[in-house]
Amino acid sequence: MVEKTKAYIAGFLDGDGSIFLQLVRRKDYQLGYQIRASIVFFQKKKNDKILRWLKHKLRYGYLRNRKDGLSEYTIVGFRVVKGILNELEPYLLVKKYQAKLAIRIIDRIEKTPIVTTGFMLRIAKEVDKFGMLNNSKKRINDSKQLKKFFQSITFDPVSTEFLSIKKE
């Protein structure tokens, strides 16, 4: 992307978009939870042309029409979200710190050879911080919830036993 495109998209993301890192309950995952990275843009359905333009430029993600009359463009996945944030970060103003934090967390996840419960809990605490930056009202899945979940099942949350987890 050329500079003016990156600057425009950074401005649009600062004004109207969201960067999310979330802990998502997934019964099909070995550790019961997934860390989900996403970038989301909303517009009224009648303005969804801009979302199609963004998808054309950012190349990944999907558009959908929600029941409340909004159109939503969502990009999900560590590699793709990190790639986009790396491109936009120099131009971001409002969400610069969030973008840097997301990149750092994704880097840690990508670099770990094996995801243990201990690692997952450490990452979940970083994800909690992220949620606070986003002014999320209520985080149903936070690191405390994850810790309780780990305690309720067979393995010990503070151990570093080798438990692999499916990554996005």
Added chain:
Amino acid sequence: MVEKTKAYIAGFLDGDGSIFLQLVRRKDYQLGYQIRASIVFFQKKKNDKILRWLKHKLRYGYLRNRKDGLSEYTIVGFRVVKGILNELEPYLLVKKYQAKLAIRIIDRIEKTPIVTTGFMLRIAKEVDKFGMLNNSKKRINDSKQLKKFFQSITFDPVSTEFLSIKKE
């Protein structure tokens, strides 16, 4: 402003800002109404740094804290609004047509030597169009209202009698 700054601000305006052209009741104006051009940005108070950055770049306008916890940055006035829209228009995507329409209306107002009731009514109809682009729910002051007002007072709305009006 350099290109990346203009592109960023255009993206931010497309995502989160508003361009307004409005008919405003002003008892101290000879024709009883003013046409008001403005550009407005909102943010939560804790994010008002971006508004201060925008004011630094756009050089005009004022910031205020609203009672609802939002901060607002407003730029008012034909010359200033037109100047900013001229700079941003090439980079705008969502609000490009609105920007062009606002520039055209302001041009017409600036070029008229004398504002008559007939001229004011013609401009008010353009301003109505603008309001529809903005999805304004209810326009208390529209061209119909202005026509009624003109009919209720001494002068004839279809005449071109010389009535000067204070411009912004």
